[in-house]
Amino acid sequence: GTHVAQICLFLLTENGFFPASLLQSSPPRRAREAEREPGDEIERRGDYAIIDLDLARYERIARRFDAEREERTxxxxxxxxxxxxxxxxxxxxxxxxxxxxxxxxxxxxxxxxxxxxxxxxxxxxxxxxxxxxxxxxxxxxxxxxxxxxxxxxxxxxxxxxxxxxxxxxxxxxxxxxxxxxxxxxxxxxxxxxxxxxxxxxxxxxxxxxxxxxxxxxxxxxxxxxxxxxxxxxxxxxxxxxxxxxxxxxxxLPSLRERLADLEPNLDFELERFARQTGRRVVFASDARLAFVRFATSSGARWSHNFRDLGAAVVRMATLAPGGRIRRVEVDDEIARLRATWGDDEPSSSTLRGLLGDAVDELDLFDRVQLEAVVEVCRASDSLSDAGRRLFDKSLARRTSKNDADRLRKYLARFGLEWSVLRAED
Incomplete structure (x- = not known):
């Protein structure tokens, strides 16, 4: 019966309205059709249990319902x-x-x-x-x-x-x-x-x-x-x-919003590749670390979310010799993904040209701010000119007017110099 019917029968029996015991039966445990593999046998033997009406043990019933709900989710x-x-x-x-x-x-x-x-x-x-x-x-x-x-x-x-x-x-x-x-x-x-x-x-x-x-x-x-x-x-x-x-x-949130779930989904894609091809592939430890670091960085756009992740795993696993994804496969895949996403984010390409892989270590806040600063610098005639443009609103309120020095120190935090920015023009 339904959960409501079971609870009603429980209460009626427990309070003496029914001189009966409650017998809980369950059908055979079998894999759902969506999970069953061809050739799997179906278990045909069910199970039963007498429900103890001792209220101290009622919690077991509730726990069973909770376990079934967890299984469904x-x-x-x-x-x-x-x-x-x-x-x-x-x-x-x-x-x-x-x-x-x-x-x-x-x-x-x-x-x-x-x-x-x-x-x-x-x-x-x-x-x-x-x-x-x-x-x-x-x-x-x-x-x-x-x-x-x-x-x-x-x-x-x-x-x-x-x-x-x-x-x-x-x-x-x-x-x-x-x-x-x-x-x-x-x-x-x-x-x-x-x-x-x-x-x-x-x-x-x-x-x-x-x-x-x-x-x-x-x-x-x-x-x-x-x-x-x-x-x-x-x-x-x-x-x-x-x-x-x-x-x-x-x-449904994007992969970028669920970076805590990236590694479980990475393992899921590897398992799916194994089921589809009959080849079990694993990451070398340094290769997995490098891929996860990139995949969870601000530079990873994941424009098509889990489709991008699944495609990346298929490519790396297919090219992996001996069933082991090495650092070289990871580096090649990262380059491929960056090239695929590059047209969508030209400003990030500019930073990558200046900072290389270090751009992946930047927080989104710092990356967006630095992109704007670099753009102003490249449109300015001098370091002082760029400083005046960037700090124009606070100029009247400050005692120190050396905006060029302030900008120079900001760029130095990221290992950049004015001469390098101008040389890129």
Whole structure:
């Protein structure tokens, strides 16, 4: 039975209303379909236990429920032992919502933060608990255009438009009883948004070119890397649809915001490489230290988040001789990543030309400030001219007017000299 039913039976029996003992049975422990490997045997023997109504032992039941919840949240995290407290709390909330609600869920975040994988695992969790069928339908809305968008989502009747020679079922109809995941929902046109809102609220819709409504009861999970509030203000997204989606809105943080979880995810990517290729690869200790130092530095942009990390691991592991990633593979990969991200951050390229790898050791505060100072210096005729530009607001309040000396000392903190900056012009 449900947890509520179990607690009610417990209280009724414990207070003598039922002359009975409580027998707790459990099904065979088996791997979820999403975790099971081909050829794995299914354990078919269940288990049972008589619940002791001694209140001193009731805590064991509560601990079992807590353990089951931890197992479910671990599944949503793909088994990765994450350390970031904010992310762990977020996943715990998502697990509670997935268990208790069939309302739409909106997952937002940058490209590559794991929205699609999380949506699939939410569905697998609900399917295991009997809260959803095994049907999981997904589509990237950025691939849908014109009549194709309407037809793909809602289906069409024969002759609905030029080329519609046969009737077609839409994805919403296919998702009946299960979960529909619409990634990049902000790319949908306004007409499709209006029909989707009707389908969510009324659980029915009319196919393109049709007259009779089709019923479909599904749970919607939507993903976006946009700020949909901005899209609403720009007239590109319906405010009423956003209000419906935002009942449960979870923003997934970027890899840059979860640097405490970089090493567990690094190990996860190595394990995934081993499963996919049959080759187990490890880091040499100095190589791992160098990669982690770079990966957690301010110079690591991780523009595509975990996709970038996964691709980096695949490249290093593929090129590693004897299943061991050496410092040379790490150095080559760091150079590749910097080149990939370089066009997005020209000012950082300037600092790298001046400081080399030392730029990775700078705090974001110091790096941004130094970038601005270097830019002013290169646009100035002399050290004194640069000093006057940089300290112009405080000049009248200070007794010391030697701005050139103040600037010289600031640059020296980073091992820079005026002559070096001018030589770079």
């Amino acid at each position: 671990g599944f949503l995290k793909a088994g990765i032992a994450t350390h970031d407290a904010g992310f762990n709390a977020l996943i715990d909330r998502i697990e509670r919502v997935a268990e208790a609600s069939r309302a739409p869920i909106l997952l937002s975040g940058e490209t590559g933060v794991g929205k699609t994988q999380l949506a699939r695992r939410i569905h697998a969790l609900k399917a295991e608990r009997g809260q959803s069928s095994k049907t999981f339908v997904e589509v990237n809305c950025a691939t849908l255009r014109g009549d194709q968008a309407m037809s793909t989502l809602f289906g069409h009747e024969r002759g609905a438009f030029t080329g519609a020679t046969a009737k077609r079922r839409g994805l919403l109809q296919n998702a009946h009883g299960g979960v529909l995941f619409l990634d990049e929902i902000g790319e949908l046109g306004l007409d499709e948004q209006a029909m989707l809102l009707t389908a969510i609220e009324d659980k029915r819709f009319v196919p393109l070119g049709g007259e009779r409504p089709i019923e479909s009861d599904f749970q919607l999970i939507a993903g976006t890397n946009r700020d949909l509030n901005v899209s609403v203000r720009e007239g590109r997204f319906r405010e009423d649809l956003l209000a419906r989606l935002c009942l449960w809105h979870f923003r």
